[in-house]
Amino acid sequence: MSLVVYAAAVLLVVAAMMIRRSRTTPRTPLTVPTRATAFLGAVCFICAAPATLAAVNSATGIPNFGAPLTYxxxxxxxxxxxxxxxxxxxxxxxxxxRMVRISVAVYGALIVAIIVLFFLADADTERLRDLDTYYANTPYMREMIALYLLGHLASTIVLSIVCLKWIRGEVTGLLRVGLRLILAGLLLDVLGFELTKVTAVVARWYGYDVDFLSTTVAPPAASLGALIYSAGFVLPRLVSAASEKQSLANYRALMPLWAALKDVTATPRTEQRSRLWRQLPSSRLYLLEAQIHDALLDLTAHFDQGVGEAARSAALEAGKSREQARIAAEKAMVIDAILRASGRTTGAADPPDEFRLTVDLVELALAVSPVQDLTPDQVRAH
Known part of the structure; x- marks a missing residue:
């Protein structure tokens, strides 16, 4: 059984490492709780393994000390x-x-009670696999066992109720998948671990022996349930982290474009830059894209359709597709408009009657950078 729980612990550690925050991704409120939960789940499995229990008991010299540690x-x-x-x-x-403080206070008190009850009890016979049922009728040990089971059951009930309410709302995508995984894992935990443990312990109270439920059925069910609902928590976090990392990359890629536009247009700049940098990359990217779109609208008076047509014809002659030629024309007009607005290109512009920019902003930024050093000849070469 030790190998089974150790394997579950390794999988949870791997999950925690997968959500490690990279140097380019800012810390989010979910980073620490998600990793802490995965690591604590791994520690649970490590502590519950009979080999670990025996090692802890031997190291401390206290029979069954591994039990209150695990609980x-x-x-x-x-x-x-x-x-x-x-x-x-x-x-x-x-x-x-406030809710975090309440949770910590309640479960902190529960942990203190578990430790105190253990030292008040008479539990000198070491039991590595059936401690719950062996000491089910022992004063103080009985209460300690009941407390940890109730504490774990309370958390599963709270989580299940909240997840059910949430999943009935407007939740879609991977978040909905995550909630379903959490509910599935919690259901397995309640039926496979809590119910079997409680049944075995209560049976001992009334003189019956169904210890196999606690020693054989409960451990693998707990391992599988924890892995499933941990995956439910981790999956949306992994996707969110990847999305934020991509947003940060796009934000940085757009900065040259914004640097070229902000000095030649009247677009207002975002105030309180220090506050902006404390936001998630997705929020910063949204604000920057909005500013760039506003600046491009302000720049349309400087667009020259002749420049665009020349770039489109050159692209078609070079064997480019119509779509690629259209994108080349848009890039050329934007670059020419920036230079024209900054006074580096002379002559009156001939803006098109109707024009809608469709080129991807990141792709446009790559073409514009470094626009400050471009000459009119280089513009036409684009």
Whole structure:
């Protein structure tokens, strides 16, 4: 059984490493809770393995000390799941902090109670696989076991209720898939772990022996359930991180274009730049794209359709497709308009009656950079 739980722990560690924040991606409120949850889940499996329990008991010299350690980590993991969901749902920062503090206080008290009850109990016989049922009728140990099971059950109930309410709302895409994975994992956890553990313990209270439910059925069910709902939390986070990284790359790619436009147009610039840099890359990219579009609209008076037509004809003669020729014409007119607005190209412009820019902004930025150093001859070469 140790190999099974160790394998589950390794998978969770891998998941935590996959969501590691890169140097180019800013820290988001979900980064720390997601990684903490994955690592705590891995620690749960490591601590619950019989080989780990034996090592902890031997190192401390206290029989069964691995039990309260494992139960405490399980309680911390349950708390981290609730905190992760709090951050995932979002909302006012004051409300988020208040709910996080309440969760930490409740589960912190639970962990203290578990440790105190263990030291009050008489549990000198080491049990590595059936401690829950073996000590089910032992004073203080009985209460300790019941507390950790109730704490874990409470977290699964809270998570299930919130996820059900949320999934019935306007949730789509990978977020909906993540919620379904969480619900599936929680269902397996409740039925395969909680129900079997509680049944085995309560059976002992009434003099029956169904210990196999606790020792054989519960561990693999808990491992599989944790992996499933952890995947539900991690999947949207991975996609979100990849999306933010791409947004940051696009933001940086557009900066040369914005640098060329901002000094030759009357487009207002975003104020409070320090606040802008604290936003997520997707928000910064949205604002920058809006400014660039406004600047391009302001620049249309300087467009010269003759320049565009010349660039289009040159592209067609070079064997380019009509689509590629159209894009080349748009790029040439934008570059010429920037130079014309800055006074580096003389002559009156001949703007088209109707014009809609369709070229991709990142592609346009690559053509414009470094526009400050372009000459009219270079414009025509584009």
């Amino acid at each position: 405490s980590v399980i309680s911390a993991f349950s708390c981290s799941l609730i905190i992760l969901l709090i951050y995932w749902r979002g909302g006012p920062s004051d409300r988020i902090r």
